[in-house]
Amino acid sequence: MKKKRVLLIYPYFYTGVIKDQLFPPLGISMLSASLKQKGIETMKLDCTFLTMAAAIEKAKAYKPDITGIYIMTTLEKNAIGLLKKLKKCNPGSLYIAGGPLATLYPQKFAEHFDCVFKGEAAISFPDFCDDYLKVNSGVEFLITSEGSKYPGIYSLKAATIDSPVMHLTxxxxxxxxxxxxxxxxxxxxxxxxxxxxxxxxxxxxxxxxxxxxxxxxxxxxxxxxxxxxxxxxxxxxxxxxxxxxxxxxxxxxxxxxxxxxxxxxxxxxxxxxxxxxxxxxxxxxxxxxxxxxxxxxxxxxxxxxxxxxxxxxxxxxxxxxxxxxxxxxxxxxxxxxxxxxxxxxxxxxxxxxxxxxxxxxxxxxxxxxxxxxxxxxxxxxxxxxxxxxxxxxxxxxxxxxxxxxxxxxxxxxxxxxxxxxxxxxxxxxxxxxxxxx
CATH class of the missing domain: 3.20.20.70 (Aldolase class I)
Structure with missing residues (x-):
């Protein structure tokens, strides 16, 4: 039986411009740690030193059940471009957006993604992934799930799910x-x-x-x-x-x-x-x-x-x-x-x-x-x-x-x-x- 997998993507591609601050992405690192703590197989796809084609190949080979993409203002174009290509090579994956821009405009990104996680998702996103991967019912899980169980979730797959953001204590x-x-x-x-x-x-x-x-x-x-x-x-x-x-x-x-x-x-x-x-x-x-x-x-x-x-x-x-x-x-x-x-x-x-x-x-x-x-x-x-x-x-x-x-x-x-x-x-x-x- 194929082990269930989550892929986390940071869609920045280094252009060669001199930068005084270029670091491994913290956001997907934090989510990856929480997912692994739950025993969920997780891969981080940091696109910084990759080409778009190489990133697509890595994602295609991994065959994730859930794909999460981090979106901030400067990464929107890359994120949407990746999403379109990934949907073709991994059509069975559930696609989730997170990050500052997705938090500000959840409805906009829910039109492209299966769902959006707003705000601090270090607990709610791993909880959601854990439940989703256990039931094996695809997008139907979104339709039947109780949004309040996952703070910050937003989806347009059925009736709108819009759970308020709850900041971590x-x-x-x-x-x-x-x-x-x-x-x-x-x-x-x-x-x-x-x-x-x-x-x-x-x-x-x-x-x-x-x-x-x-x-x-x-x-x-x-x-x-x-x-x-x-x-x-x-x-x-x-x-x-x-x-x-x-x-x-x-x-x-x-x-x-x-x-x-x-x-x-x-x-x-x-x-x-x-x-x-x-x-x-x-x-x-x-x-x-x-x-x-x-x-x-x-x-x-x-x-x-x-x-x-x-x-x-x-x-x-x-x-x-x-x-x-x-x-x-x-x-x-x-x-x-x-x-x-x-x-x-x-x-x-x-x-x-x-x-x-x-x-x-x-x-x-x-x-x-x-x-x-x-x-x-x-x-x-x-x-x-x-x-x-x-x-x-x-x-x-x-x-x-x-x-x-x-x-x-x-x-x-x-x-x-x-x-x-x-x-x-x-x-x-x-x-x-x-x-x-």
Whole structure:
């Protein structure tokens, strides 16, 4: 008797564009671990270093009973293209969509897929797969199933099934197994990372959720409530990461540094266990002190990425950032005093800006004298307040990588902005090099 199988697909195909962050996909890794914990045979199909044809062949050979495809804004075109081809070679599989974009627009994707899982699906999706594979009744299972049993499920196969999203509790999160990182092409990932930074970096998440409501931000998966994983599970995962040869962590949480008590305990554990791994993280500028920055440095923190966004207080209010330029200066100074490198992220050309406010942001960025400054134009992510205000967005625009270009009708000249950004970045890199002499 053929063993029942689940295939999880991450439909990103690396284009060769230089990227500072290219990591094995965490989402399908987490689902794979939960499925395997239930005894379900599971394969992760990471398309990053494959061609479309090679990915199709691998999926065809595996012959899964359930195929799950992760969809975010930049991957929609790839996901739908894969789905059409897979339905031809594996017509008997049940096709399921998940991820941020599927969460935002379940009805749209339910027209292509058998069903959609919205939000955090680390428990509901494996439960669904386990039940579905036991009954062996195909799509009929969807027609007869009770939607409330699987939080976040959405389907149009019969009468509409639309179960509300339920965010995981801290207890549920801590009961989940660590992500399944087996069978990724770790050598290729490490090679790409080492070329850019001289480190072999993997990504990890330690918190879920964010209570802030920045105008340009969309958070369909994890919601507003902040939940912290237990340190035991975190360090179990870090040890697993190092077993694959990684020597650095990119902590991808929005709010890793928000709770200073949690951050201090993490740093103390890093120092105690001495795992020989460095790390970098995102941070708000208003959550750091000299005391915590010192222990972060001692614990292996090499760089902090700051979402500064603007050098004009009026524009910061427009973005609903809940910070001002004085707070930014204090936060940067804390990190610099304690020997931690900084990268500042800025957005220029925001709706409501003027050329004068953009120039203020350029001047402010240079005045901070941080190691790296990164500028981009606003990206109106689906689900954000910004997305609701702009027009002229095309789906194909999301496939463009590493280009400063507007995805909507803007009053600002793209070429001028591109040239000014390049000039400012050259000025900053020159100042930084001179400061090291």
């Amino acid at each position: 801290k207890k549920e999160i801590d009961c989940c197994p660590i992500p399944d990182r087996q069978d990724f092409d770790h050598e290729r990932y490490q090679c790409q990372s080492f070329k850019y930074s001289g480190k072999k970096t993997a990504t990890i998440m330690m918190t879920y959720g964010c209570p802030f409501s920045c105008d340009f931000c969309s958070k369909p998966i994890f919601g507003n409530e902040v939940r912290f994983r237990c340190l035991e599970k975190i360090f179990e995962e870090i040890r697993d990461i190092t077993s694959y040869g990684y020597d650095s962590l990119w902590i991808a949480d929005d709010l890793f540094t928000w709770d200073l008590q949690f951050l201090e305990k993490f740093c103390e554990r890093c120092i105690k266990e001495d795992l020989g791994i460095s790390w970098s993280c995102l941070s708000r500028v208003d959550s750091l002190t000299d005391e915590i920055a010192r222990i972060m440095k001692k614990a292996g923190c090499t760089k902090v990425y700051l979402g500064i966004e603007s050098g004009n207080d009026v524009i910061l209010k427009l973005m609903n950032k809940k910070i001002d330029t004085a707070t930014v200066r204090r936060g940067v100074a804390v990190l610099k005093r304690n020997g931690i490198n900084c990268t500042g992220f800025f957005i220029v050309g925001y709706p409501g800006e003027t050329v004068e406010t953009i120039e203020e942001t350029f001047a402010f960025a240079l005045s901070l004298e941080i190691e790296e400054i990164s500028f981009n134009v606003p990206y109106p992510l689906p689900g954000s307040k910004l997305y609701e205000r702009v027009s002229g967005i095309k789906d194909d625009d999301w496939t463009i990588e590493n280009e400063t270009r507007f995805l909507y009708k803007s009053e600002f000249n793209e070429q001028w902005l591109q040239e000014r950004i390049q000039e400012i970045q050259l000025l900053n890199s020159g100042k930084y090099r001179r400061s090291l002499m």
